[in-house]
Amino acid sequence: MTHVLDPDALAGGEPTVGGPAGTPPDPFADVTRSDAAFRAFLHGLPGVDAVGAQQRTAVLGTRSIKTTAKAWAIDTAISMVDLTTLEGSDTPGKVRSLAAKARRPDPEDPSCPTVAAVCVYGDLADVAKEALAGTGIKVAAVATAFPSGRASRAVKLADVRDAVANGADEIDMVIDRGAFLAGRYLDVFEEIVAVKEACGPAHLKVILETGELVTLDNARRASWLAMLAGGDFIKTSTGKISPAATLPVCLVMLEAVRDFRAATGRQVGVKPAGGIKTTKDAVKHLVLINETVGSDWLSPDWFRLGASSLLNDLLLQRQKLRTGHYSGPDHVSVD
């Protein structure tokens, strides 16, 4: 695979990290100088070979991961899970029980790793924060009028500040897909910059909602847009729209973070979310990371799996490896 952009072709010398707030890092500092310039830059990104992406992920999906490698993959996947509940019916009790599961995913086996984070709506972040105190498990909160993103910027920023004040360590924001699809890229960019500023110390994950962006070309443009605006993570989907996380989309996003690091020196994480339900899906994603961006991204700091039912399947597979016989849904907690 060739890199999308050759940093040396665009700017000489060593890449430097970041610029003043709201300015993309070198060598891309001036691509946002005007709407037209930004559109020219994003549309100038090389097109994605959609058939090639599907072919590539289909081939990688057939890798056979067994025995000790499978055990490692399952534990790694568990440690990358953002255990999520994003329902209108969420209660403090449900969030606490989810937090308990995050701390000890398999109560029968203390060697089971903890998950990376618990992901909730902003108003319940304080409940999660309290329940996870002292564990190192992060609290992620969705904000900016999740999942549609249809609200004024003032409301979105207030939503973010509220979630951060409630103790969220990570903010999952949604981009304005309407503006993106209408071609108002600079609006989307500025909004992410504003949200990043409102986040303060909290990490920012930018949800692209690739199911609504339709094409892989758009997924690549949105990835670059989010990274240029300062997102710490790019995330595929809200989980409320189908299709959510697919392997080809994930491949395109992984290539984007790889090329972005090569160009600017800044590493951005990736989080596929929604639709990853089985251990096999999770392992396919791990294979995809290793083969696309290498082991630098094989850690919860740089890769997350947004999921709820996935964790139970990982635990069932883990129990199968430990006991030698198949387990069943009666042997994991119901969430």
Next chain:
Amino acid sequence: MSDRLTVRKTYKLYLGGAFPRSESGRTYEVTDSRGHFLANAAWASRKDARDAVVAARAAFAKWSAATAYNRGQVLYRVAEVMEGRAAQFAEEVAAGEGLSGSKARAEVDAAIDRWVWYAGWTDKLAAVLGSSNPVAGPYFGFSMPEPTGVVAVLAPQRSSLLGLVSVLAPVLAGGNTAVVVSSKGRPLPAITLGEVLATSDVPGGVVNLLTGDAAEIGPWLAEHADVDAIDLAGTSGPLAMELERSAAGTVKRVLRAPAEEPDWGGDPGLSRLRPFLETKSVWHPIGL
């Protein structure tokens, strides 16, 4: 004979209402009682058994919650479709078991009658196996049978249709879902029964038919934590002992293997219904 080419058949599994190949890709040759080739059958692996249990578990909620009346109608409909396929069943039974045409037809008739008989039991079980209990207090107490859950059935090896129906129908009549491992040497009637089930009103996943070796798949089903009961009808000797021992690890209900395969023609009574039913007793106050 015309010079038409024979259509050689390679059958697949019946799993979750669909007909997939074995995950392993394996098949084996099925021969008649004299060793002549009949068809290829899928040779199920442990992963097929695992998938079958998932399908059976998913189907359990709906099937067990169906009213007894509805379940009876659905099962009766299966008998109707079997009747339409009687000639095909008879041919397969005759070839596999080495019976004459008339004897095979009698075997098929007995199997269909057996199915109808069990279909009639669905709405009578609660009356026969349940009770209102005498209690010394201002309470009313009653007991009723409920399905056990997912039942693994290792079907008889010799009687390929009557034997199969005799072990499968009672499991379904009680409201359980089933994962069946057919006779290894004589799987064709089981495969055709799968086609019958797929074209009747039985929801997908309620019955999952695996063709293959009970000695290979049986241990995985016996150890499986999500299988609630196992019928060892198609096993014997040390294998049956071993399966009983494995099943104990997850406290399964076990219907033990007979010393030798019985004559399935006799009246079965409740002997195969009762083992896959749990008795639930409820007390509630009266006069308030």
